[in-house]
Amino acid sequence: MSHRQLAASGLEVAFGQRRVLRGASLEVPSGQRLALLGANGSGKTTLLRTLAGSVRPGAGEVLVDGGTLAFDRAGLKSHRQVVQLVAQNPDDQLFAADVFRDVSFGPLNLGLGEAEVRQRVDHALAVLSIEDLAERPIHELSYGQRKRVAIAGALAMEPCVMLLDEPTAGLDPQGVDEMVAALESLRAAHTTVVISTHDVDFALWWADRVAVLVDGVVHHGDPVAMLSDADLVASARLRRPLVLEAAAQLGVDPTGVTDIAGLVAAVLADAAA
Known part of the structure; x- marks a missing residue:
């Protein structure tokens, strides 16, 4: 499903007098995992909502395969079959009486037949490992279960890109x-996955690319290179991942250091040199 390329160019978004995005540009690598990092209020949610077509920028473009998203009914309907956004709070998205009906809502709105809808729902529940919840009332689910059901509802639309x-x-x-495990299942299903997070340690370990929002501008690149940059991390009001901080203190090359095993390997390589 990850054959489409999502990007943003020069996005400007303001709410009243507050400018949230200031010429933000980003390329979402097809078929990869991208972590979006930034302080509270840095614009992470606004950027995701703009990429999803839920917020219309004052300037700049959202692009799919180089074509500009048209913010009209036809353009947005087409876009939401390519890009799906899952909100932080699952209760903002879940509204049906039970899991099956909630996950089936999007495909039904596409006008699909009953057999196709059921196939999509069954597949989405299987990817998220929640088949046993199909007939469970939404109000009986735990918070974590509701989060996975919300993702299943987006996945049932068979998007190329999932924004979480x-x-x-x-x-x-x-x-x-x-x-x-659910995020890894999405990747195994050939879906491009973008998440916003404050967890720099998780982002370093999980992501193929990271994007850091500072003053409404996006800086993106290799996770180790980006998160080793002390000035960039500080300007984003984050901290360096613990293994990269340890690598810096030990004076070893951080290349390839994304977890404890990588740090140990780097230390051993330095000692053997």
């Missing part, structure tokens, strides 16, 4: 593990 706003926020450790 703080998918691990508010989850306990087991819920985080389940969400990470």
Whole structure:
């Protein structure tokens, strides 16, 4: 599903006198995992909503395969079959009585037949490992389960790109593990995945690329290179990932250091040199 290329060019978004995005540009690598980082209020959610077509920029473009998104009924309907946004709070998206009906809502609105809708719902539930919840009332689900159901509802639209706003926020450790498994299942299903997060350690380990929002502008690139940049990380009101901080303190080359195993390998390589 990840054959389409999503990008933004020169996005300007303001709410009243407050400018949130100031010429923000970003390329979302097709078929890869991108983590969007920034402080509270930096514009992460606004950028995701703009990429999804939910916010119309005052200037700049949202592009799919180089074509500009048209903010009219036809353009947005087409765009939402390519790009789906999952909000941080699942209760902003879930409204049906049970899981199956909620996940089937989007495909039904596309005018698909009953057999096709059922196939899409069954597939989405299987990818998220929540087949057993199909007939469960929404109000009986845990917070983590509701988050995964919201993702399943977006996945049932068979988008090329999934945008997830703080998918691990508010989850306990087991819920985080389940969400990470869900994110990996999305990638295995050939879906491009973009998440916003404050967790720099997770972003370093999980993402193929990272984007850092500072003063309404996006800086993006290789996770190690970006998150090793002390000035950039400080300007974004973040911190360097612990393994990169340790690599800096030990004076070893951080290339390839995304977790403890990578740090140990870097230390051993430095000692052997």
